[in-house]
Amino acid sequence: MDCTCHDIAQMIDHSLLRPELTEKDVREGCEVAKKYKVATVCCRPADLALVTQLLKGSDVKPSTVIGFPHGCNKTETKVFEAEQAIADGALELDMVLNIGKLLDGDHDYVKKDIKAVVDVAHRSNVAVKVIFENYYLNDEQKKAACRLAEEAGVDFVKTSTGFADGGATLEDLKLMRKHVSEKVQVKAAGGVRDLEMALKVRQVGCTRFGATRTETIMEQCHKAKE
Template sequence: MRTVAEVARMIDHSLLRPELTTGDIETGCALAARYRVASVCVRPADVPLAATALAGTGVLVGTVVGFPHGGNATAVKEAETRLAIEQGATEIDMVLNIGRLRSGQLDDVEADIRAVVTAAASAPVKVILENAYLTDEQKIAGCRAAERAGTRFVKTSTGFADGGATMADLRLMRATVSDTVEVKAAGGVRSLDTLLAMADLGVTRFGATVTDRILDDLDHRLRDRDGWTAA
């Protein structure tokens, strides 16, 4: 079984709900630092706060671009990306243009993604497909456009549509992109068993809001396996 530290480094702790207060963001960043997860993913306006809160912790600051619908003009997505990087973001989760993808306008989809990848410079970009709105053929086309555009990850969902990550979608995405592109699951990753099953498919990053529940569950299981008594 994977260690707590290994699983923690696969989690992007999500702080994207619109009602979250400044105090909620600070509390979430403290939780992320305590568990030493890969990153927090915050709303764009919260990037400076998160960057300050997480300085020196080793936890990265991620944010979203074109969120949650993907319909922003490309120039707006570029500007969002550049500002986020200037303010301390080190990872970018962008929503591709869902309507253009559904319309079969793949050149537009690819150009939109490439513009964000360029604006992000060395910061990894995760392209959100929002699979709940797509056919399998559209998911494949979106993944391939994202890879051609130079993305580091393809991602299932924003967590704000009717459906989130599914095992079938993750298999399809992992089979569609090359080994140089990683797969992120988001939306519905609410238990350790779900996360581990998805990891077995080759998923390497997870968006989660119940990070502490997942990692505490793993800690308890490992203690039980090794004959420890959980405190």
């Protein structure tokens, strides 16, 4: 393994997005994130103020989702969500693009929708990741999404929400890495459940991944370093 456990931890957005999570689950999730010093906790918007409070004093950033999980909110709604999230302490936002409009070929709508959120976020130095939901897209649509997202000024492109039938694949990650410039990072979501897969996504140029099994991944990492 040509990286440290800290390197792996800094790739992780610890995911607290499942609808059935209780406040106890959220609190425990934040403790896991702080224990392993991951990059962020990505939580549901209603939990964000609490998560921001729980992470205070640590290097773990609070993050949340916009237009999640379907991407079909009006642009104005996504902008309001972004403004509220920033007020509640978010330092990164994972927004879902309008999947239906992308499938329609309405690239102007898709780009403007993304840019509206990016503009609000970047005014507050908040990073934006755009979720494609690749399960529904063919390769040409994925390439178009890469182009539109970069033109809109995003910081990351992201494979999926984790709520569709398919998650991140190495093939998709390679395609996305190839079709954005080096200034745009790539995030995997859905399917990174162990150290082996974490190392594989890292190898194809992915710099961040969403994980619910952070503890498993990090314990495997520490064991591999023994």
